[in-house]
Amino acid sequence: MPPTLPQGNAIIGQSGGPTAVINQSLAGIIEGLKGYAPVKKILGMRHGVDGLIKAKPPVDLTTLTSEQLEKLARTPSAALGSSRSKPADADCGKIFDSLRAADVRYFFYIGGNDSSDTCRIIYEMSQRQGYDLRCIHVPKTVDNDLMTNDHTPGFGSAARYVAMAFMADDRDNASLPGIKINVVMGRNAGFLTAASALARQTTPGSEHDGPHLIYLPEVPFDTDRFVADVSDCLSKHGRCQIAVSEGIKDKQGHDIGAKLIVGGQADSHGNAQLSGSGALGDMLSSILKERLKGPTGKPPRVRADTLGYMQRCWPDPSPIDAAEARAVGVKAAQEAMTGLTDGSIAILRTSNHPYRVEKRVVRLADVAAKTKTMPPEFIQGHNNVTKAFLDYCRPLVGDLPTMFKLTM
Amino acid sequence: MPPTLPQGNAIIGQSGGPTAVINQSLAGIIEGLKGYAPVKKILGMRHGVDGLIKAKPPVDLTTLTSEQLEKLARTPSAALGSSRSKPADADCGKIFDSLRAADVRYFFYIGGNDSSDTCRIIYEMSQRQGYDLRCIHVPKTVDNDLMTNDHTPGFGSAARYVAMAFMADDRDNASLPGIKINVVMGRNAGFLTAASALARQTTPGSEHDGPHLIYLPEVPFDTDRFVADVSDCLSKHGRCQIAVSEGIKDKQGHDIGAKLIVGGQADSHGNAQLSGSGALGDMLSSILKERLKGPTGKPPRVRADTLGYMQRCWPDPSPIDAAEARAVGVKAAQEAMTGLTDGSIAILRTSNHPYRVEKRVVRLADVAAKTKTMPPEFIQGHNNVTKAFLDYCRPLVGDLPTMFKLTM
Numbered sequence: 001m002p003p004t005l006p007q008g009n010a011i012i013g014q015s016g017g018p019t020a021v022i023n024q025s026l027a028g029i030i031e032g033l034k035g036y037a038p039v040k041k042i043l044g045m046r047h048g049v050d051g052l053i054k055a056k057p058p059v060d061l062t063t064l065t066s067e068q069l070e071k072l073a074r075t076p077s078a079a080l081g082s083s084r085s086k087p088a089d090a091d092c093g094k095i096f097d098s099l100r101a102a103d104v105r106y107f108f109y110i111g112g113n114d115s116s117d118t119c120r121i122i123y124e125m126s127q128r129q130g131y132d133l134r135c136i137h138v139p140k141t142v143d144n145d146l147m148t149n150d151h152t153p154g155f156g157s158a159a160r161y162v163a164m165a166f167m168a169d170d171r172d173n174a175s176l177p178g179i180k181i182n183v184v185m186g187r188n189a190g191f192l193t194a195a196s197a198l199a200r201q202t203t204p205g206s207e208h209d210g211p212h213l214i215y216l217p218e219v220p221f222d223t224d225r226f227v228a229d230v231s232d233c234l235s236k237h238g239r240c241q242i243a244v245s246e247g248i249k250d251k252q253g254h255d256i257g258a259k260l261i262v263g264g265q266a267d268s269h270g271n272a273q274l275s276g277s278g279a280l281g282d283m284l285s286s287i288l289k290e291r292l293k294g295p296t297g298k299p300p301r302v303r304a305d306t307l308g309y310m311q312r313c314w315p316d317p318s319p320i321d322a323a324e325a326r327a328v329g330v331k332a333a334q335e336a337m338t339g340l341t342d343g344s345i346a347i348l349r350t351s352n353h354p355y356r357v358e359k360r361v362v363r364l365a366d367v368a369a370k371t372k373t374m375p376p377e378f379i380q381g382h383n384n385v386t387k388a389f390l391d392y393c394r395p396l397v398g399d400l401p402t403m404f405k406l407t408m
Numbered sequence: 409m410p411p412t413l414p415q416g417n418a419i420i421g422q423s424g425g426p427t428a429v430i431n432q433s434l435a436g437i438i439e440g441l442k443g444y445a446p447v448k449k450i451l452g453m454r455h456g457v458d459g460l461i462k463a464k465p466p467v468d469l470t471t472l473t474s475e476q477l478e479k480l481a482r483t484p485s486a487a488l489g490s491s492r493s494k495p496a497d498a499d500c501g502k503i504f505d506s507l508r509a510a511d512v513r514y515f516f517y518i519g520g521n522d523s524s525d526t527c528r529i530i531y532e533m534s535q536r537q538g539y540d541l542r543c544i545h546v547p548k549t550v551d552n553d554l555m556t557n558d559h560t561p562g563f564g565s566a567a568r569y570v571a572m573a574f575m576a577d578d579r580d581n582a583s584l585p586g587i588k589i590n591v592v593m594g595r596n597a598g599f600l601t602a603a604s605a606l607a608r609q610t611t612p613g614s615e616h617d618g619p620h621l622i623y624l625p626e627v628p629f630d631t632d633r634f635v636a637d638v639s640d641c642l643s644k645h646g647r648c649q650i651a652v653s654e655g656i657k658d659k660q661g662h663d664i665g666a667k668l669i670v671g672g673q674a675d676s677h678g679n680a681q682l683s684g685s686g687a688l689g690d691m692l693s694s695i696l697k698e699r700l701k702g703p704t705g706k707p708p709r710v711r712a713d714t715l716g717y718m719q720r721c722w723p724d725p726s727p728i729d730a731a732e733a734r735a736v737g738v739k740a741a742q743e744a745m746t747g748l749t750d751g752s753i754a755i756l757r758t759s760n761h762p763y764r765v766e767k768r769v770v771r772l773a774d775v776a777a778k779t780k781t782m783p784p785e786f787i788q789g790h791n792n793v794t795k796a797f798l799d800y801c802r803p804l805v806g807d808l809p810t811m812f813k814l815t816m
Binding site: 014017018020044046047059061068071072074075076077078079080081082083084164165167168169171172174175176177180261262263265275276277278279281282285286289290299301302303304305306307308309310312313314315316401402403404405406407408 | 431469480693
């Protein structure tokens with residue numbers, strides 16, 4: 001017997017750092033809900049729960065045509081606007097006033113671990129208030145740090161950007177040899193920084209390919225060891241391309257980058273600003289220029305780029321990531337329409353050769369405000385990743401270009 | 409009567425900052441020379457004139473298959489290695505020793521204005537020494553700053569990257585509103601920074617599209633005016649996306665960015681380091697955080713990215729730029745094979761609707777060590793570009809994605 005579903009409207013919100021495919025999930029939820037009688041209208045929150053707290057009228061998404069939905073899906077970043085707010089107790093009443101005013105019975109929230117925590121808070125509030133609200137979290141994050149997920153929509157496209165950036169930049173570094181530091185996004189999890197290793201080709205003559213050194217947040221960063229690593233690399237390859245996570249930490253576990261940013265800004269989840277500044281890369285450059293001076297006192301050529309927000313919004317996503325982001329949205333809608341009251345959609349890998357996944361429902365509490373980091377079997381020594389990581393990551397990014405090298 | 413051509417080998421060098429399509433020009437020269445009897449072997453300099461000065465044996469390019477040539481052409485950055493050296497008088501003897509040892513009679517040098525100057529120096533040396541050497545410069549530069557050229561191979565692909573970056577980043581900025589600064593390459597010419605304006609869509613609802621403010625090296629940068637501009641933009645759009653050239657200068661004409669880089673490094677042409685650091689963006693961020701504090705003392709959300717080396721090497725070039733880079737290489741070879749002794753190849757636009765160009769030979773001295781900057785008709789006020797610039801730039805970058813916006 002089909003479950004009894006509350007009659008009312010559905011509302012969808014987007015939260016946290018945007019990705020190149022978060023609108024695919026938005027389109028997927030809209031698609032998945034269409035044609036179900038209990039859902040009268042499909043609405044969009046403006047800037048996530050901020051719009052509800054501020055009683056901004058929701059956006060009507062019901063009337064989008066299929067063509068508009070496709071254009072929306074292909075547009076990077078959060079079309080509804082995003083939010084980094086964690087609802088405080090004082091906000092609860094306002095949120096429920098807005099939900100009641102809009103007759104909302106289905107609440108979908110696309111975001112990362114902080115967003116799933118918001119989803120959990122709102123579901124628990126609805127229970128306490130005796131208001132029948134179904135709350136489903138749809139995963140997204142370029143950090144790939146959600147528990148219970150093999151990987152997270154948004155990561156594959158960001159990893160694709162990072163791999164292509166390192167691949168091309170490695171050719172740049174080979175043409176004008178020196179030390180090149182590229183700082184990669186990732187607060188506590190090193191997956192995206194690790195994806196730089198996909199830039200290494202497997203063709204003959206690729207034994208000198210960068211990145212030569214990879215520094216993850218999971219491995220305490222030691223400056224002396226870093227300088228020695230770079231010096232060894234220069235001796236071996238005559239140049240050195242380095243991937244550094246913006247989230248590298250010292251032996252005490254403190255972020256190294258956060259305190260370098262003048263007037264660094266934190267969000268309401270307590271996350272300190274790490275992105276949107278070149279300070280970490282510049283600091284590491286200065287150290288290398290100073291400590292690797294030659295016998296004549298001349299510093300080596302050192303350049304640092306911080307890959308920045310292009311990683312999460314570059315408008316050429318991984319095709320597999322785009323499809324999966326869409327599919328988790330559709331799955332969330334379908335689960336809600338078959339009686340799921342609360343939960344998160346997770347991607348589980350069932351096979352690697354050929355690559356196959358399935359989507360399943362997990363408990364909000366298993367995802368909310370928790371962080372998955374790189375498992376030990378993905379980390380090699382203190383400055384590299386394993387083949388197991390490459391095998392894990394490669395199917396997620398789509399086809400990569402190949403770099404031709406002259407035999408010189 | 410066909411001209412008498414010296415019998416011997418051809419050598420090709422790549423110089424200056426690499427681009428995404430500089431190997432297209434290399435492939436074009438090789439293609440263009442094939443089958444001409446006077447040319448015995450086609451050689452490659454290792455790292456430009458540095459390889460000649462250091463007597464490094466050249467690379468034999470004669471045996472590359474068509475398939476290898478295509479792969480080479482599609483690989484970004486300088487496959488032969490690049491150089492930023494300006495040959496000193498003491499180097500001249502060494503260069504000619506190497507050229508004689510390799511029996512070189514045709515010297516092709518792919519690069520920017522400094523590289524065309526190197527080409528000119530070597531041609532004049534050959535004249536003084538009575539050594540018959542044909543010296544042809546093939547243009548490349550992402551800065552688009554070569555005199556006598558409508559535009560320069562390499563620019564279109566970099567402009568494409570910049571336009572796509574601003575387009576996607578604008579959606580990111582709209583989703584999490586605040587101030588976003590993106591620092592763009594360009595030492596003295598603002599063409600690449602100006603290309604950010606291609607990110608503005610022409611579809612309805614695009615009147616709030618970024619970039620909202622564009623700061624070029626051609627217009628002296630005034631900090632007070634900058635702060636006022638950003639403040640006005642926040643009032644108008646609730647957010648502000650800003651394009652800033654790495655080459656912005658103060659009223660005295662001094663680079664603002666160069667002196668911010670700790671241990672900044674210059675090349676032998678006297679160019680101070682501007683890229684490979686986030687210092688300029690971070691400094692401008694600090695100013696805005698400090699001077700745009702709200703009544704409660706809370707600074708606005710400010711983030712800065714420096715687009716960095718991805719601009720010049722991103723492995724997804726503008727198709728038209730790739731084709732033109734190839735064609736100037738072919739043209740250079742053909743001109744040498746029909747008697748040209750020295751010169752540079754330039755692209756001239758003969759029509760904009762439809763877009764058409766022709767390649768012509770110009771004198772080395774007309775390009776060498778000179779810099780073209782944005783003409784006044786491309787600059788609007790102190791922080792924008794004109795429609796004339798957009799009409800000029802649009803055909804060079806290829807098709808751009810469109811960004812869908814919800815009516816909110």
